[in-house]
Every structure is written in structure tokens, then in C-alpha cells.
Amino acid sequence: MTTERRKFEHIRICLEEDVQSKYNYLEDLSFVHSALPEINFDEIDTGIKLFGKHLSFPLFISAMTGGTDEALKINKSLAKACQKTGIGMGLGSQRAMIEDNSLTYTYDIRKYAKDILLIGNIGLPQFVKGYTEKEAIYAVEAVKADMLAVHLNSLQEVSQPEGDLFFKDGISILRGLKEKLPFPLIAKETGAGISKETAEKLTFLDGVDVAGLGGTSWSAVEYYRSSEYKETVKRLWNWGIPTPLSIAECRTSGVKIIIGSGGVRTGFDIAKCIALGAQACGIALPFLKLAVEENVDGLVQKIETIKREFKIAMFLNSCQSPSDLRNRPLFLTGDLAKLMHQRGMDFHYFNYR
Numbered sequence: 019m020t021t022e023r024r025k026f027e028h029i030r031i032c033l034e035e036d037v038q039s040k041y042n043y044l045e046d047l048s049f050v051h052s053a054l055p056e057i058n059f060d061e062i063d064t065g066i067k068l069f070g071k072h073l074s075f076p077l078f079i080s081a082m083t084g085g086t087d088e089a090l091k092i093n094k095s096l097a098k099a100c101q102k103t104g105i106g107m108g109l110g111s112q113r114a115m116i117e118d119n120s121l122t123y124t125y126d127i128r129k130y131a132k133d134i135l136l137i138g139n140i141g142l143p144q145f146v147k148g149y150t151e152k153e154a155i156y157a158v159e160a161v162k163a164d165m166l167a168v169h170l171n172s173l174q175e176v177s178q179p180e181g182d183l184f185f186k187d188g189i190s191i192l193r194g195l196k197e198k199l200p201f202p203l204i205a206k207e208t209g210a211g212i213s214k215e216t217a218e219k220l221t222f223l224d225g226v227d228v229a230g231l232g233g234t235s236w237s238a239v240e241y242y243r244s245s246e247y248k249e250t251v252k253r254l255w256n257w258g259i260p261t262p263l264s265i266a267e268c269r270t271s272g273v274k275i276i277i278g279s280g281g282v283r284t285g286f287d288i289a290k291c292i293a294l295g296a297q298a299c300g301i302a303l304p305f306l307k308l309a310v311e312e313n314v315d316g317l318v319q320k321i322e323t324i325k326r327e328f329k330i331a332m333f334l335n336s337c338q339s340p341s342d343l344r345n346r347p348l349f350l351t352g353d354l355a356k357l358m359h360q361r362g363m364d365f366h367y368f369n370y371r
């Protein structure tokens with residue numbers, strides 16, 4: 019099956035089926051309410067600087083697509099909405115345009131979003147199989163992106179009958195790329211999270227996007243596609259490190275920037291991720307339907323709603339700027355608390371501060 023055809027099927031399944039993991043562990047977190055915020059709502063500044071670009075609040079739309087005319091429509095709508103609301107955007111895997119340069123136009127949306135933080139995207143297996151800095155530079159420069167995310171998607175690849183199961187020497191490949199690339203480089207999971215042990219090996223990068231368990235499950239997507247090994251793929255549906263646990267793991271790993279994603283759905287979720295240690299968040303699936311419908315106004319409205327929720331969370335936590343959230347106390351309950359306990363994490367750090 020061609021890369022383009024597979025991408026089309028992924029989008030169709032994401033629109034038609036329930037592809038989310040069974041539990042969103044962000045539900046196990048809540049803030050300790052501050053009854054005396056001592057700030058005025060209108061004076062709160064939700065903006066941040068991320069990889070040299072200003073974001074109106076700490077959000078970008080996570081990597082989804084490219085490579086076909088349908089994908090261009092999606093990317094164009096997402097880009098216009100990001101420009102209007104001042105948030106960032108990740109492009110979907112650029113493998114299609116690297117294999118066939120004539121498809122570059124399907125990712126080329128900078129003209130609709132002059133100011134946004136734009137993140138290119140290539141899978142690690144492509145570098146293991148032979149891509150070098152040449153392909154990475156083409157991916158970023160041909161579409162005027164600001165930086166590159168190399169996606170780590172071993173769970174997805176192993177769930178696909180035609181998956182690319184090449185991850186050998188990944189760390190040294192990433193290190194080599196980092197030394198040669200003239201723009202920021204991050205590693206990004208795709209729904210299964212990054213552990214402390216893995217993050218500790220990636221501190222030479224400019225950051226990591228945890229893309230943890232709790233939102234879109236790529237095993238779920240592949241379950242609907244696969245005819246072979248269907249039952250095995252189904253058993254991988256909830257495989258992974260929950261997003262909030264993954265952020266907490268990365269917090270003490272020494273990585274420079276942590277992006278929280280995977281099941282982030284509201285502005286309150288973004289606030290929780292930042293309180294745990296993330297600098298910004300990514301959301302993918304909830305924007306897909308509106309983008310397919312080319313409903314830019316709908317996308318803008320959705321983003322503005324999330325932004326208002328984030329500002330409310332800041333207000334109720336007495337935060338003038340997003341980084342203030344990093345020392346606000348949190349309740350940790352349910353399975354998330356149990357998992358954190360098993361990983362030897364210091365609850366009191368989050369409970370009392």
C-alpha cells in the first residue's frame with residue numbers, strides 16, 4: 019500500500035471510529051483551588067515564547083497530515099486557524115514529499131500562516147534506513163518551517179502489517195542530526211509516551227514531545243485497518259505511558275523543553291500539563307473533523323474556547339503568566355497516583371508548593 023493511500027485510510031478511520039485510549043489520565047489531576055487569586059482576569063498574559071516564536075497561549079496543533087490534495091486542504095485550514103489565533107502547528111510526516119518532491123506543495127502552507135511556529139516531521143525509521151541531514155534540511159527549508167520533530171512511533175509501526183521496524187542506533191542518529199542541523203530538533207512520540215530513562219538519553223536535543231497515552235491510540239487506528247493479527251493489535255490499544263506521568267518523568271530527566279500531548283482536550287488540561295512540568299501542549303484529533311470540512315471559523319472558535327479555559331485555570335490558580343503554573347499545588351488521584359508511586363515519584367513536590 020502506498021504512503022498516500024495509508025494516510026487517507028488513517029484519516030477516514032480517525033473520523034469514523036472511536037480511536038482513543040480507554041482512559042485519559044489527565045482526569046486524575048486537579049488543582050488546589052485558590053479562593054483569593056489576588057489578580058485581575060484581564061491582566062493575565064497567556065502568551066509564551068517557544069523555540070523563538072511567540073504563541074498567544076501554550077498550544078500548537080500536533081502533526082497530522084500531508085502528501086495528498088485532501089491533506090493540503092486540511093493543512094491549509096489548520097494553518098489559517100493557527101495564524102488567526104496565534105498558536106503553532108506541526109506538519110504531518112513529510113516522507114511523501116521527500117520521496118516525491120512534486121508533493122511538497124501539499125505541506126507548503128507558510129503563505130497562510132506567516133508568523134506561526136511551524137514544525138516539520140519525519141519518522142526515525144526513515145533515518146535508520148538512510149535519510150541524512152540532507153532530507154531533514156529539505157523537509158524544513160522547502161516549506162519554511164522553523165524546526166523539525168523526528169517521530170518515534172515503534173508502537174504504530176509494529177501494529178501495521180507493512181510497518182517500518184527499523185529503530186537501531188536511533189540515539190546516535192539523532193545525535194548526529196542535532197550536530198548538523200541549523201534549526202531546533204525535537205523527538206516526538208505518537209501516543210505511547212516517553213519515559214524518564216528514554217528522556218535522559220535525549221538531553222542533547224532541543225526538547226521532547228511526550229505524545230503519551232490518553233488520546234489517539236495508533237494501535238486502535240491500525241486495529242480498524244488490519245486483517246492480520248487483529249486480536250494482537252487490539253491488545254496494544256492501551257499500551258503506553260500516560261501523558262501526565264510521562265511529563266512528570268521527563269521533568270527530572272534534564273531535557274530542555276517538554277511538550278505535553280496525547281489526550282489534551284481542554285484549556286484546563288493544558289494548565290495541568292504545565293503544572294507538571296511541560297512548557298507547551300499539542301492537540302491533534304479534536305481538530306481533524308473541522309479541518310476536513312475546511313471550517314476555519316469553527317477551528318478558530320474551538321481554539322479560542324480552549325484559550326479561555328486556559329486563562330480561567332490561570333486565574334483560579336492566581337497565575338499572571340503560564341510559567342507561574344509550575345509551582346501551583348495539584349491533587350494526584352486514581353491510577354495516575356498509583357503509577358507515579360510505583361515509579362518512585364515524590365508526590366509532596368506536587369501536593370505542597
Ligand SMILES: Cc1cc2nc3c(=O)[nH]c(=O)nc-3n(C[C@H](O)[C@H](O)[C@H](O)COP(=O)(O)O)c2cc1C
Pocket residue numbers: 028029032080081082083109110111139169206207208209229232233234279280281282300301302303304306
Ligand atoms: C490523523 C492523524 C495523523 C497523524 N499523523 C502523524 C504524523 O504524520 N506524524 C506524527 O508525528 N504524528 C502524527 N499523529 C500523532 C499526533 O501528532 C499526536 O501525537 C497524537 O495523535 C496524540 O494527540 P491527540 O490525542 O491530541 O490526537 C497523527 C494523528 C492523527 C490523529
